[in-house]
Amino acid sequence: MLYCVRMDVRVPHDVDPDRFAALKAAEKARAEELQRAGTWRHLWRIAGQYANISVFDVASHDELHEVLSTLPLFPFMEIEVTPLARHPSAID
Amino acid sequence: MLYCVRMDVRVPHDVDPDRFAALKAAEKARAEELQRAGTWRHLWRIAGQYANISVFDVASHDELHEVLSTLPLFPFMEIEVTPLARHPSAID
Amino acid sequence: MLYCVRMDVRVPHDVDPDRFAALKAAEKARAEELQRAGTWRHLWRIAGQYANISVFDVASHDELHEVLSTLPLFPFMEIEVTPLARHPSAID
Amino acid sequence: MLYCVRMDVRVPHDVDPDRFAALKAAEKARAEELQRAGTWRHLWRIAGQYANISVFDVASHDELHEVLSTLPLFPFMEIEVTPLARHPSAID
Amino acid sequence: MLYCVRMDVRVPHDVDPDRFAALKAAEKARAEELQRAGTWRHLWRIAGQYANISVFDVASHDELHEVLSTLPLFPFMEIEVTPLARHPSAID
Amino acid sequence: MLYCVRMDVRVPHDVDPDRFAALKAAEKARAEELQRAGTWRHLWRIAGQYANISVFDVASHDELHEVLSTLPLFPFMEIEVTPLARHPSAID
Amino acid sequence: MLYCVRMDVRVPHDVDPDRFAALKAAEKARAEELQRAGTWRHLWRIAGQYANISVFDVASHDELHEVLSTLPLFPFMEIEVTPLARHPSAID
Amino acid sequence: MLYCVRMDVRVPHDVDPDRFAALKAAEKARAEELQRAGTWRHLWRIAGQYANISVFDVASHDELHEVLSTLPLFPFMEIEVTPLARHPSAID
Amino acid sequence: MLYCVRMDVRVPHDVDPDRFAALKAAEKARAEELQRAGTWRHLWRIAGQYANISVFDVASHDELHEVLSTLPLFPFMEIEVTPLARHPSAID
């Protein structure tokens, strides 16, 4: 099942830069791993913002929550989840 | 270039049903045509709402406006456009 | 899978009363049918408003959309859908 | 009487991790205790967010406030309370 | 139990004046009746707006909904309900 | 003259607990004093939130500002003021 | 006492032009009368909008409501009222 | 002096098409006239919406209001005005 | 030219009290100076909030920005600027 997920990353100005850099590296690795697994199906950068619009393909809400809440940057994210159904005019 | 576009259709309760049905049919045909052309790359229904999240692939803002503003249901839509850049962690 | 759904019914002041009364009766019958089927698991009235908070149990986003979008009062509703995962502190 | 309560937990990035872990453990124990008592009737995780939608069954607003305001994580929560009445189409 | 209720009356510009005048008269009579019964404990006009802030004293959410939803002007109202608990610094 | 005042108390997580406890005690004493004086006519706790809805009876905006801005917890409050006029349907 | 009042006039597109023109003329006459009386102390047009920011000088909330609610265009207005106290740095 | 002005055109679904077409033609002519006069310095279409972002160069707020409020489509517009000052890093 | 300016002062709870007291004193002196110069024409306190509604009379947006951005408390302010034109019903 597909979910559109918007993630806005809020970086506190006084966060420890090294700690945050490590989290970002872990986030990147995890994102690549989830894309290869087909879970993270689309990942686009919102132009001009530290935010992304993504589409996840998972079997349940529980799985979605597990994937999102274990992302290294999850504690710094505002997340909006929109469940996507099949559109009657979609040809694929 | 990719644009994420959210379209919420607002149907006035006193609209002429036949007129609206004709517009919906024209909208469906146009959406299918644009998908076959690769312009309308993704079209998903927001579960529970008369709304969709789409991704368009066009060459310019002008082309995007031309495509959206000539959709048969355009006069009944609230539209939000978000330009999408390449995400540094995207593997495709 | 569970979805929390908030439905606010907006009744235009100039709607045909008989037509709306018929829709309300059909809505009530459909709601009862869906509850007996276990699909519409909880249905509560928001005190003081023509709105409800419900919990639906369906197999997919598509099924949720099918159920909601075919409700007789759907054209008069503002709907908000929140996917519910299992809470780590839930005992049931 | 039933209340729908949404709780969003806001964790400051510079909070003492040990202190917060202890609060979370106390919160979990208290939540389980209230569920066994029938006070905290439903507890669902909002997929993708550190937030929950719950239904409380208490005798009065005072009791609701007592229960919520003494939750260990209360100081870190944004809470929204919606009183729930019986819906005329509810079959239970 | 006490509920703070804000009611904003939205009068469509093309409503039938006589019909609305009759509803207003019925609303006034009903409000006076509920105040004499002690149900509608406080009723204040928000200065400058066709709106009021009220405090209701009823036994349950169901009773509150029954009282509000049967007000003659209910179909023209936006209503916000806030449950009021006892304040620890209140002396009465 | 009557004013409806909503006060939301925002407690920074890293505030000095002793300092804040002293402010709360002073706030409670001041609130009781103002209630006895008839200035602070109603004080209700919003169930589930560190907030209250109050009604003040003072002679002018200046007096209202003096009373509110000198409350010990004023620096931690978000305040909303609504002037209340006599309602034509009020029987008291 | 002073109140800052913002008035946004919402003109339905299908209102009877003659009726509305008559209301506007009556509004203008009433505004001039209130200004001469010193009640409507300041009246400024918000550049680019059918809206104004005004300052009223009246003795009570009741008087403010009486003045505003009897304005000919009141039924077409969204009104926001802000009570103004004396500023400690004001020199007049 | 420069003002950034955002104009969103709201077209009621039941407006007389001929009347609106005439207004649009008059709007276009007026916009071209104002651009030639240097008053309407920039006029851009917001991609995907019946809205524009413009920059006006006029001598005063009064002149701005005169220009905007006499636009043929003014009654169908939501307008937001932002006064623009010289930016310290602007090189022109 | 006249501008209506709303200033909300946000005082961080952990700001250095002495530093802030000095800024407030400087702000007061500057405000009095600008009022004597006729630039700061009206200065009213919003009753119940650390905020003011003011009217400035300056020759241009640049001058307005210069005046506001050099106010000692500018870094702690949320500011909203509304350009004021002459109202057709204003008698002064």
Next chain:
Amino acid sequence: MLYCVRMDVRVPHDVDPDRFAALKAAEKARAEELQRAGTWRHLWRIAGQYANISVFDVASHDELHEVLSTLPLFPFMEIEVTPLARHPSAID
């Protein structure tokens, strides 16, 4: 292609002044460089706020994101991007 970009700079009150001053100087230099290159086509100060409205002329969303996200003050900015298409009434 043109993008309208609004940038609001949020300066934490406890940021290191020297660090921030260095960032501001770097920002100014970069802004001038981008303007000379024709990328940053318009840069206006929003009167009364630490914010600007700009127009960028770049070849793609990716280039826009690269330019904005590498601005020295990017970490302290809230950014809103609006793609601009050619307006049918624009004469240039």
